[in-house]
Amino acid sequence: MNLFADIRSLVIDALTAMQAEGALPNGLDFSNVAVEPPRDAAHGDMATNAAMVLAKPAALQPRTIAEALAAKLMADPRIEGADVAGPGFLNMRLSPAVWQSIVRAALIHGTEFGKSDMGAGQKVNVEFVSANPTGPMHVGHVRGAVVGDALANLLAFAGWSVTREYYINDGGAQVDVLARSAYERYREAHGLEPEIREGLYPGDYLIPVGEALKAKYGDSLLDKGEQVWLADVRDFATEMMMARIREDLAALGVSMDVYSSEKALYGTGQIEAAIQTLRDMDLIYEGELEPPKGKEPEDWEPRVQTLFRSTAYGDDVDRPVKKSDGSWTYFAPDIAYHYNKVQRGFDQLIDIFGADHGGYVKRMKAAVAALSQNRVPLDIKLIQLVKLWKNGEPFKMSKRAGTFVTLRDVVEMAGADVTRFIMLTRKNDAALDFDFDKVLEQSKDNPVFYVQYANARVNSILRKAAEAGLDVSDALLQGADLAKLDHAAEIAVAKRIAEWPRLVEIAARSNEPHRVAFYLYELASDLHGLWNRGNDDPSLRFIQDDPATSQAKIALVRAVGVVICSGLGILGVTPVEEMR
């Protein structure tokens, strides 16, 4: 289904045949032979660098190889022309039938068109969001949630078996702070003045937690010491926050397959076991760390800690797994958690972190490399900041949350579809501006609108054609005489459609879902362009007097719509049928 892969294997077959005939020496490595669309369309439809890559190892002139290869390739009916150009490129022109057949393939496979088996069913775990269960999700989490979810969709489309996972940080001091904050709201629910001291969470969202605590415990916790209520209130509040977070995720259209709890790792021996595994590899020792250069912490004094020899796996310094008082650092349960993922049999791990966790990447990769004996690759995607804008100025603060803009604010103001698309219009490691005014604008300045408009146009054309008395069912369009799609402008759109399966593989290989968004923009642009050419050249209008010609043209339009829907599906954006 991937045309580029098909042509590449055609090239490889030709090269192999040349070896059999003695035109090329045996034992050449073909892995660097690439088949790509040339940047400049004037160079043809496909280009291969085979002659340049093989010239040196074969001890032949690039031109000699290229000419022999061209002659071989010309025997295939799909190849209409093959010219040697530049330093040794072989430019191929494909027969129109090739492109026309792509349109048919898209119609037959529908939104399955472009699916790949590249992942070969390997198990990949995508861990994302993992927001602390101490409050509702805020803007900072939204981009990570969208990127993680879209990446998971993309990998599934490319043939991986994907697990979406959320790691609940419910084991540290921050959930005690949550408990104390909720307790003040509990007191408030009894008519007492809450004491929201410095360091507690001030947001309104804890008021319902206080009321729920009152409903459950009555006044039995009032005027009691922390040792009486802390654990219960902590569990109760954490549970309520997680319920809230699940709702937030649902509002964005994200659902997790697995929620893993940090707290659940304590007391089960899992942390000890993970650390012991490292110790058995001589990667754990007691030692002192050098003070950080530059700005030294004021209260620095050397302490002996339990350290992980992460430098053995490329980290800059060894990292503590225990604090000087002997308790675990945050890193220790995280090691155990990643060990758990390795033991569950994943072939690949992906973590989506905020950019402020950049300093954590090397040690986490070191831990996974050590614990999996370099079997399981860990890719960590760092998500850069989102800056919100409204009315030309930075948008800050939420009335509800007190200190931050919540996910709910964003989704209510922009809608889940718009939010998701915009969050995917930058690569993950570049900062992103999110302007509420621009993302809702109905113009070509707004990529969401532009792509949605293209899909609405497809539907509009299908409606008009039906009104004109044409049968535009997929079954009929699949059988259309696509040889009638002979105009260069139409072939150009078919070429773009042909890129889709390849783009899916490129995006999946690099774990970069944003590429899908950019591709859809280009495809939309092609459709808008073709549409407008119909203004000047009536022969390019989709609905013609001749029903067979109309069907072929509408088949092309429908194929564009299919790919847009497929791509939007990966991004998690609902295609609109009609603009209002």
Added chain:
RNA sequence: GCACCCAUAGCUCAGCUGGAUAGAGCGUUGCCCUCCGAAGGCAAAGGUCGCACGUUCGAAUCGUGCUGGGUGCGCCA
């Protein structure tokens, strides 16, 4: 001080894991609706790809060293 990320047109950004004359959108200039949705399209102008070496047949892309910006750097998570 060290590590990681970023630097591409006036502005906002793509750029296929090394390919040919580096691409979009905005903005500027000039065009296109008696015609399937002009909420759109076409065209022009605009570049030492931060700088300097290096690897290569070939570098925006890979390596090294700089410059400028962001993030992080034991007893937070």
